[in-house]
Every structure is written in structure tokens, then in C-alpha cells.
Amino acid sequence: MKLKNCMKKTNQRKKRNWYLTAGLFMTGLILFLAILGVFWTPYDTTAMSAGEKFAAPSFRHLFGTDNFGRDIFSRVMQGIGTTAFISSLVVLCAGGAGICIGAVTGYFGGFLDEAIMRITDAVNGFPSILLTLVIVSVLGGGIRNLILSLSIVFMPSFIRIVRSEFIKFRDADYIVRARLMGTGTVRILFIHILPNIFSTFLVSVTIGLNNAILAESGMSYLGIGVQPPTASLGKMLSDAQGYLTSAPWYALAPGLTIVWIVLGFSLLSEGIRSRAQ
């Protein structure tokens, strides 16, 4: 023990958490653009202008214009909003359900736990895109069904993380004591244990958010999910496909935005994790 303590001190040097700073900056900027995009965009996102088709990026059109002469920057701003809305709802649904199911299975164990774990294994067994496609084709397209199907696909990972944390804490001395006090099970689950898994869960939420953004873009790229004329990053990428050589900025703008968002959230989760430790 003593030995370990001495060696631990090596890692305890106070360093500035650059991951967190950079992550906060990148995601903050995106969030700002997304919220701004709801109320105001430089141009109307659906206003077409035949004279300005495929205009290269300039001060007039920051990211250029697309095949209908629409301002790409305005559409990216709106697209971020759409993508963020869908992916955060997905994480909210999947994460919320993950907490409830994971808490119960992890805390009680036994047959229920075993059964649910096998179900999550089965869901994990399918490639996630394929599974989403199947669910969407059964339920039909549209944003609501896209959110629903992505939530189902994302749920197992949340369940597993929450479950393993609850298993870790269910036999901790202070939980045993809470039981001895006569504390109710629901209170033990959500008041006594849940706050302790917060930092772990936050990390998985940021990672989940990342994956949800990628998944939404992928789905819209494939043509299910967001329908035109609503802008979404994935849909824009898909539309830009035909003009890669003539108007590369059309694909680059939404593409790089996705990269920026994903990188921002990755840095943020890394930052949170290193801070939690």
C-alpha cells in the first residue's frame, strides 16, 4: 500500500486540462451556432437563387452555395441544429432507459439480469446501421422513427455501463449501511448510488452523443430520416456527392463540421474522464 502511494504521487502533478478546455471551446462554438441557427441565419435556408449556383466560398457566402444557389453556411447552421436535436434526443432516451434498466439489473442480479444481458448481446450482435435500417423500414421513415430506432440500437451500451457501475457499488459498505437503516430500494438506487456513477456516465454520454451524430448523418446520407428541404449534415453530404469535383466546398462544409463536432465531444469526454480521476 505504502509503496503504491509513493508511486501514485508521480501522476498527481497538476497539469492544465487542455482536453477539457479545447473540448469545451469546440462544443461551445457548435452549440452557439446551432442555437443561433434556430432564430437567425445569414440567408433563408430554403431561398434558392438561380444566379448564384455553386458560388465558391467568399465573404458574401462564407461556405459557398449549393446546386440550388442556397447559402451553405446557413444550411450548415440549421443542419447542426437538426443533427444535434436528433442525437441528443437519442442519447436522452437511450441513456435514460439505460440508467433505469442497468440500475435494476446491476443491483438485483439474478435471472432478470441474465435475461436482459442476453437480449443486449443479441442487439449488439447486429451491425448497428443494419439494425437501424431494419427498424426504420418496419416503422416507416421520419424523424420520430429515426430517433426511436437509434435509441434502441444505442441502449445496450448504456445498460452495460450503468450495470457494471451498479455492481461495483451495490456491496459497498455505505450501501450495506443504507440497507440496514431501512432505506427503500428506489432511494438506494437513485439517491445513494446514482450520483457516484455520474462521471463515468457523463463520459459515456459524450461518446454516445458522438456516435449518435455520426449515425444520424449516416442515416440521412442514406436517405432515411430527415426529409428535404430540412437541412441536416448527413443529408447535405449525400446531396453533395454528385458535385465533389465541381464544387468540393459543398461536401467539405458539412463534412468538416461533423469532424469538428465529433472531435469536440471526444476531447470533452477525455477531459471529463481525466478530471474525474
Added chain:
Amino acid sequence: MVRIENLSVAFDGTEVVKNVSFQIADGEILGVVGESGSGKSVTALTLMGLLSDAAELTGGQIRYDDTVLAEAGKKRDRELLRSFLGSKMSMVFQEPMTSLNPTVKVGKQAEEMLRLHTTLPPKERMTRVLEMFALVGLQDAQKVYGSYPHQLSGGMRQRVMIAMAVILRPGLLIADEPTTALDVTVQNQIIALLKEISIKQKNAMLFITHDLNLAKRLCHRIVVMKDGRVVEQGETEQIFQCPKEEYTKKLIWSVPSRVKKKETAVFSEAKRQQDGETGQEAPVLEVRHLDVFYREGSNSLFSGHKKRCVVEDASFEIKKGEVLGLVGESGCGKSSLSKAILGMNKEVKGEILHRTERPQMIFQDPYSSLNPSKTIGWLLQEPLRAAGRLDKKVQMSAEDRRAAAYEMLKKIGLKESYFDRKPAELSGGQRQRVSIGQALITHPGFLIADEPVSALDVTIQAQIMELLQSLQEEMKLSCLFISHDINVIYRMSDRVLVMKEGRIIESGGTEEVFRQPKEAYTKLLLECG
């Protein structure tokens, strides 16, 4: 032989060893005694050259005979150190579980030393290892040679570690709390072994411990350390008989010993006998012919279970206001028994009769018994909230709860400012105080204390025992006090149960059991403690 002069070591600018000087003569056993954080381990690690790179030698030097091993401001000479390690000095660590490689047979691990430092052919290496194993008292050395660490007991592993450490006949053996992880009876054997080896092999020894009793038994001279400084050093007898420094006195005084018996217990026992009424009151807890089982095998869906009996035929009772001590070594079933009493293990046969509501428990590890995400005030109020929810009659308003929590804070000897702090800001002893407060705030009537002071430093141990005793008397609390330390049991309890391998082998009044133990095992425990 070894001289440490004005040694200072710092981690990231904070000095943890300050200006420490002492020397070890040939064949001498020097004890370094101190509580956790006193810098005793860091001193030993510096001597061995095992400090991490974050540590910096800020002053002084270490000499071994005429060679300077380490000096402030100079880079460590790793080659020089390597030639010293093993052959001239070696070390035995605290944890025999993690200091042996679990994937290599212990014989091979011991041979490694010879392979690195000598040119002996394989056959002779093996004979040397077997000789050493015999020397450290391992029966059937051949079998041990071919065993993996997990097949050996803690005591045997520590013997293997010692054999490895002395196989090259080093001049200095450093033993860093070598017996702390072991049971008392085994502890004694290891101490005797270390003494014997140092006489046979004529090596000096640096014995690091937090346990003054052990140091007293083994060492010629003692260095007392506190907060990185040497407080006092001198011959063992002199230190124990006329300690000069205040801290040394406190340390000696804190060690629970059988000489200092609390007066109140004797008094209360006598009073209880006079007082017919209390004697006839129904016991708070009755346990009759209790067997406790433990489920073996994985808890997977399709595999069956095997039941193993860990407690056999336990019968006892606890009267109101009485402290019943339960003593035994690790694995004897004392924790299983307490879990069964609290209803956390349902695999039982026999009768458990409670006459109090909601018995509470205090745990050993102060670092895992408080919820790290809550404040102390919240933690103290939670039992009241839980009780209020279960029974509307004892429901309290938020203000009353706060007041009760503040009052408890005062009782357990913490300042009011602790109310809004989180457990991470508290020391081990303070956390244990909060634990006690949390257990007692609902006036439970019956309390199980499972090794409540074992993880604490001796001076803190004494304070916590005092606190427990005063609260127990004040609240007329019945208590099952579990410990492996027979001295702690003596100080705390009115009656004693001795447990071995799942059975209660002896019971009786504390004085009676300690003066005239009937069982051989009890006698052994008393001798070792």
C-alpha cells in the same frame, strides 16, 4: 555499516522526509516506528533506490560501508545500485500476495536471484533454494519449490519472500511491515524467524513497522518517526522505559495493552451482578444453534450451487448495555456470523432473535463506509429520514433533523464546520467518527462493530475506542465487537467469545478468559497478542 545522514526527500516540492539521520551497525536490528505518513517507508525505499522519478533527494546522503549509494544533487548510479540490490541489501514487502509473480512457480522465482548474481550451475541453484526454504521453516521444501504462489498460505508466502531476500546472504535486510497482512499467530512465527535468520546469517535488519509491540520484541534499537522527522532514537529498553519525547509517550500509551484495563467495565460488571433487575432483563440478541452457509460456485444461470458451512452451531446472547467481544483470525467466520445476524446472509439454519429494531453496523474500512458523493451533514441525517419514512411516529421536520445531526457531530467530536464537507476531505479517524455517528443517531440499541479500529493508526485507534466506549455507556448500547486484536477486545468488552474455524471454542467474562484461558488456542492468541 549503513549511515543515513541528513536525508531529505521531496515529492513535487513537498518534503516527506526531513533531515533524517540514523545508522545501522553490523548485525543490528533497527526498528523504524511511526504512523502512516511518517516517512518510514519512503526512507527505506530511498535506501533501496526504489523511489519513483517524481521523488527528489533534496539533502543528505546514504552510505553503505564506504560507498556512497545516494547523494543529494547527484544522479542515481543505477549500475552501482543493481550490484548492491540482492547481494548486499534486500527487502521484504508487506503484501505477500502481490510481491510474488502469480504465474511463476516460487522455486523458479527464488532461483532468479542466484541466476542474476552468481554463476552457479542449475543443479546447485536448486539445492541452494531448497536449503533456504528449509532454513525459513518451510516443511516439504520440494513441494513448495514446485508450487505457484496462490497454492501457499500468506505465512508460507512471506517465508518464501524472506528466503528469497536472504538467499545471497546480504548484509542488510529491509523488512517493510512484513507481518501486517498476517494473522497474529503467524505474525509471531515470522518475527521469530526474522530474528533467527539475522543471528544465523549475521545480517543487519531495518525493520519498519507501525506496531510498537512488534518492534519491542524484535529490535535492538528503535527510531521513532513522525511527519518525516526522527522524533527520538535509542536502545529499545530505554525508549520503552523512559521515553523522552511527548510523541513517543503518546505512542506507547496508545498501544492497547492488557496492563491498562478500563476501570468502568469492571465496575459495571460488578454493578450488574448486584443489580438483579438488569441481569434478568431479556437479552437484546439471542442466537441459538446457528449454522451459516456460504454459496460456492459461480452465480451463472445454469450452474448449480454448493453450500459450505462457515459457522457451525453458534449459540450466545447479548444483554442490554453489554459489549460482547468476538475474537478470531481471518477466515474464522466472524464476519459471516455478523452478516447472518444482520440478515444480510439468508443461508442460515438455527435461530436469531432480535429484541431491538434496526441493528446498525460499523465497518472496518473508513474509506468505503461513507458515500463519497454526499456531505457529512446529509449522511448524518439520512438514517433519520429513512426511519421517518418507515414509521410516521418518528418522522422529524427538516430543522429537527439538522439539529440532531449537529448534536451528533458534537458528540462524535467533530467541529460544526464539517457539516458541509465531503468524506474525501476527512482523515481516516474522522471518517470512522462519522460512521459511528451515522450508526448511532437513531439510537439503535444494538450495534455490530466489525474491526472498527483495525485500519487506523494506534493513536487514532485509542481515540476511537474511547469515543465508542463513552457513547456506548451513555446510550446503554449493546454491542457485538469484532476484532482480530485480542488487546483491543480486552479493552472494549465485558464478555468474550473466541472463534476458530467456524466454531465458538471458548466464552466467558473478559477477566476470566484472559486470566485463565481453557483452550490451547486461546492461550496461543494471548501469548501472541
